[in-house]
Ligand SMILES: Cc1cc2nc3c(=O)[nH]c(=O)nc-3n(C[C@H](O)[C@H](O)[C@H](O)COP(=O)(O)OP(=O)(O)OC[C@H]3O[C@@H](n4cnc5c(N)ncnc54)[C@H](O)[C@@H]3O)c2cc1C
Ligand code: FES
């Protein structure tokens with residue numbers, strides 16, 4: 001299968017990419033191509049020009065700082081997996097990346113491409129929401145910062161404007177390493193039917209100081225399960241309490257019937273996976 | 285627009301190749317149709333099956349989901365580049381010895397994925413091997429013999445004095 005014809009431009013800098021986006025007819029950015037090229041082959045996307053951003057050095061920055069991790073949009077999944085410091089400081093992220101697709105896709109796909117594509121079942125969506133990621137964009141008007149809670153506007157629709165480029169994602173390192181990402185994959189596609197990211201911090205007496213959970217795949221949009229935080233903050237964890245919290249957290253999503261998977265099934269799956277992710281994170 | 289062609293230069297199986305392509309040309313088709321390297325198979329053509337796997341700068345990728353222009357300036361290794369100097373690559377010997385194939389359609393992709401894994405993670409255990417095989421659909425073998433072949437390739441690579449992939453690729457231009 002062959003995409004329809006397009007022009008190819010390779011940008012060396014962010015400024016050049018923005019210029020090309022503005023000047024070229026129906027231009028689209030090309031990162032790892034693992035979502036865009038399959039769509040183009042099916043002719044579900046027919047950009048007039050592809051602007052290849054893979055060689056822009058600025059977008060390949062990847063730093064674990066004392067207070068935050070800075071991930072350039074072009075950082076590829078396999079590079080996330082290879083970062084030992086990140087594994088120690090934000091294990092949630094490599095845990096999620098490890099269950100995205102297969103080795104070949106992880107060699108090409110990028111963190112920024114996943115964010116920009118905004119697939120409501122993307123694994124990283126749950127990580128971005130749970131860990132309060134911040135998206136740093138460049139556009140004709142300059143820099144803009146968007147919080148994760150304002151990122152996912154609709155299925156395949158992020159807060160990015162067509163003339164903007166996502167430069168990097170910053171994730172605060174505010175949580176102890178009690179973290180877990182658990183995925184219930186669709187048996188055929190491997191995408192998350194429910195994927196849950198959970199972060200737990202415990203007070204010295206063992207009670208829950210804070211907890212944050214987000215869910216991808218199950219709902220119409222990825223969502224933060226705030227009910228979990230409300231149910232568990234200040235409490236001493238027990239099986240029963242985690243079950244109740246999961247119930248309340250799953251209720252924060254909006255679900256729809258989809259083929260063989262009814263809305264009720266999806267909400268139940270979210271509940272079960274939240275409970276398991278909480279148990280795993282608090283044991284870690 | 286349809287007429288635009290883009291120049292590219294890449295090192296394929298250690299040989300410098302210069303050419304020009306329509307931007308929409310996928311790497312799999314460039315290799316097969318323009319260069320006659322038909323060892324790389326196209327199975328699903330929808331990024332699912334891994335039959336088209338080649339190494340791009342040493343990393344396994346699905347060549348049906350990479351544009352030839354994206355590989356400009358890179359090293360590409362296809363199944364034709366595994367053997368060197370008349371010697372089969374340890375992965376090829378292992379697939380032969382362990383009967384890691386039946387119809388052979390997925391085998392070029394299977395061997396390239398295996399070559400990457402053996403190089404990257406020489407001590408991958410059975411579980412890690414099976415996880416990596418997530419990137420390959422084989423309709424024949426049930427994977428058992430492919431797993432065994434990869435385990436044997438690990439042993440052969442470790443024991444062998446013969447050139448591995450790194451050295452087999454040696455002498456390339458960049
Ligand atoms: C077989 C297969 C299985 C998969 N399984 C999973 C899975 O289990 N879980 C999962 O989460 N994902 C999965 N994916 C999708 C994968 O994660 C994609 O790599 C990712 O969604 C897109 O990243 P990319 O770099 O390839 O982006 P591209 O395909 O290059 O781009 C995607 C979109 O984002 C835009 N874009 C890219 N970068 C930027 C930027 N910096 N600024 C602005 N816009 C930008 C592009 O214009 C395009 O519209 C799978 C893909 C395949 C092929
Ligand atoms: S032909 Fe490329 S993945 Fe199937």
Ligand code: FES
Pocket residue numbers: 384385386387388389390391421422423424425
């Ligand atoms: S050997 Fe026939 S598909 Fe794998």
